[in-house]
Amino acid sequence: MAKLVDASFFDGNLSLNMSASRDIVEKGGDYVMNIAGFNIIDGKSFHPIVIENDDSPRGFYKISYERQDGVLVPMDNLIKGGRIGSILDLRGNSFNVNGDLDNGQLQEVINQLDGFSAGMIESTNNLYAQGAQSKMLSDSLDLTSLGTLLDSDLNFNQGSFDVVAYDNDGNEVARRSIDIDSGTTMDDGTVNSIIGQLTAFSDDNGDGNANNDINSIVSSVYNFDVASQLGKLSLGINSTDFSNYTFAIEDDQTNGLASGTNFAGAIGISRFLDGSSAKDIDLASALKKDSSLIKANKSPIDGDNKLANDILQLQFEDVSFNVNGTNTESILFGYYDSIVTDVGTRTNAAITINDTVTAKYNAVLLSYESVSKVNIDEEMVNLIKYQTAYSASAKIITTIDQMLDTLLGLKQ
Numbered sequence: 116m117a118k119l120v121d122a123s124f125f126d127g128n129l130s131l132n133m134s135a136s137r138d139i140v141e142k143g144g145d146y147v148m149n150i151a152g153f154n155i156i157d158g159k160s161f162h163p164i165v166i167e168n169d170d171s172p173r174g175f176y177k178i179s180y181e182r183q184d185g186v187l188v189p190m191d192n193l194i195k196g197g198r199i200g201s202i203l204d205l206r207g208n209s210f211n212v213n214g215d216l217d218n219g220q221l222q223e224v225i226n227q228l229d230g231f232s233a234g235m236i237e238s239t240n241n242l243y244a245q246g247a248q249s250k251m252l253s254d255s256l257d258l259t260s261l262g263t264l265l266d267s268d269l270n271f272n273q274g275s276f277d278v279v280a281y282d283n284d285g286n287e288v289a290r291r292s293i294d295i296d297s298g299t300t301m302d303d304g305t306v307n308s309i310i311g312q313l314t315a316f317s318d319d320n321g322d323g324n325a326n327n328d329i330n331s332i333v334s335s336v337y338n339f340d341v342a343s344q345l346g347k348l349s350l351g352i353n354s355t356d357f358s359n360y361t362f363a364i365e366d367d368q369t370n371g372l373a374s375g376t377n378f379a380g381a382i383g384i385s386r387f388l389d390g391s392s393a394k395d396i397d398l399a400s401a402l403k404k405d406s407s408l409i410k411a412n413k414s415p416i417d418g419d420n421k422l423a424n425d426i427l428q429l430q431f432e433d434v435s436f437n438v439n440g441t442n443t444e445s446i447l448f449g450y451y452d453s454i455v456t457d458v459g460t461r462t463n464a465a466i467t468i469n470d471t472v473t474a475k476y477n478a479v480l481l482s483y484e485s486v487s488k489v490n491i492d493e494e495m496v497n498l499i500k501y502q503t504a505y506s507a508s509a510k511i512i513t514t515i516d517q518m519l520d521t522l523l524g525l526k527q
Contacts, residue, residue, distance in 0.1 A: 121196025123149045151193035153180045164190070171214040175206075220461060227454045228393035230438035235447060236388045236396060237270060238373040238434045239426060241380030243387035246410035246422045247281050247361035250351035254383035258346055260302045260339045264295055264309075269381040270435070271295060276366045276376050278313065280332045283359035285416035289319040291329040295376045301346065302337040309348070310337050332357045348382055361415050372425055373434045373447075387426075 125147045148156040155162055165179045165187055178194065179187035191208040194200045207219020216222045244251070257268065264271045273295055280289040293312045302310035313335040319328040334353050339346035352360050364384070366375030379385060387409075390396040402409050412419035430448045437443075445453070 119197050120150050120194055120199045122155075125149065151190055151195070153188070153190065153193075155180075171210070173215060175210070175214070175216060177210065178203075224454070224458055224461075225393070226438050227457070230436045230443075231450055231454060232393040232396045233391055234434045234436040234450075236390060237377060237380035238429060238432075238447070239380075239388050240383060240386050241366055241375070241377050242372060242425050242429060243410070243422070244364040244379035244385040245366075245413050245425070246385070247279075247285075247363045247413065247415045248385065248410070249361055251349075251364070251385045253348040254386075255343075255345040255347055256382055257344065258301060259344070260337055260346065261300055263297065264299050264301070265297055270377055270437070271381050272376050273297070274367050274376045276364055276378050278329050278333060278362060279365055280329060280357075280360055280362045281414055283415075285414045285419075287414070288327065288360070289329050289332060291317065291319045293378075295378065301339075301348065310335055313350075326356075329362075332360055333362050348384060350384070363413060365413075372429055372432045377435075 146156065147154060147158065150164075153162065155164065162183070163181045165181050166176050167179075168174050168176045171177065178190045178199075180190050181187055191203055191210075194203055194208070203219075205220050207216035207222040209216065209218045211217045258264070265273060275292050275294045278291050278293060279287055282288045291313070293309060294307075295309075296307075298307055300308045302308050305311050306315055313333065314330050316325060316330060317328055318325065325331070332353055334351050335349070337346055337348050350362070352358070352362065364379045366378065368374060386399045387402070388396060389399050397403075411423035413421045431446060433444050434447045434450070435442055435444050436450060443450075
């Protein structure tokens with residue numbers, strides 16, 4: 116038990132002042148087992164250790180001490196020694212308000228992988244929206260029509276992106292720049308909102324024709340459901356006059372493929388990858404069902420592989436990763452490589468520590484056994500030596516006895 120949880124055993128009662136300190140211990144007269152400052156066995160009474168995962172969304176088990184009044188007191192972060200202490204240090208022993216772990220070596224690596232996956236998913240989807248198509252639908256967004264984009268939890272950046280329209284021959288026929296600043300919303304009824312900018316009357320192609328611009332070609336609406344407090348952005352071709360047209364969303368890539376507003380990536384419109392973490396990352400469900408829907412081109416022209424090339428190039432571009440609320444910009448491939456290196460470093464450190472502790476233990480065990488255990492060969496040698504010494508001593512005593520008898524005979 117001591118090796119399992121670093122338990123302490125006493126031939127006597129433990130008197131603990133729980134409100135003051137668990138380190139204050141007084142010995143009494145009964146047998147007591149103490150784990151992490153808690154009296155599990157206290158004379159004739161005992162307190163159960165409860166292991167349950169009822170309130171953990173991910174199924175993590177918690178270790179608690181049950182008081183006499185039935186209240187459970189968490190023990191996870193107090194168990195430091197023994198095998199269980201090592202397992203808790205590896206897995207994590209501190210839970211946040213959501214029931215998830217917020218420490219532990221495994222959890223640190225999971226957080227890094229989740230941050231890497233989220234960054235890769237968003238940056239890939241943001242690029243994939245450059246492929247021309249006839250309709251786009253975003254994820255369900257926790258964003259009201261009046262909520263500003265930059266103040267939301269979604270990963271928007273200030274800047275601008277373009278909505279580009281193509282005719283049925285693949286020619287670009289209209290392009291409109293959409294700005295995102297501190298006051299931009301989805302649809303607050305002003306011209307600064309996303310819907311306001313998309314539907315505004317503007318001569319995008321400079322031909323003086325008001326019927327062939329983005330607001331005429333692309334229909335746009337943001338549907339916010341009051342009951343669920345979720346909204347969806349829907350974009351599509353106006354089928355009345357432009358049934359064979361397509362459109363795309365192109366972000367500003369002045370500072371790299373993953374730079375710009377990240378508008379399409381943040382709202383998950385025109386997804387190439389589904390999911391939001393390392394646990395659920397996957398190819399978009401629609402593309403899994405029908406691989407012919409996968410686009411490799413930006414414009415609807417056969418042989419245009421610009422989109423595929425950009426996604427391939429993304430691995431060498433700077434991408435923004437968010438890990439535990441901290442944003443980090445790094446090359447996609449390099450960031451993944453750093454995670455793998457960190458895992459290898461942690462593993463080697465654990466192996467080194469284990470080898471060191473094992474060597475110390477073996478040295479101490481050898482020293483202990485040399486003192487506590489009997490060496491038969493050595494003891495046989497000592498026995499023969501002692502027998503010889505005894506025989507010699509006996510002969511000396513016999514000789515002295517004979518000498519005394521002789522002296523007494525002479526006196527008579």
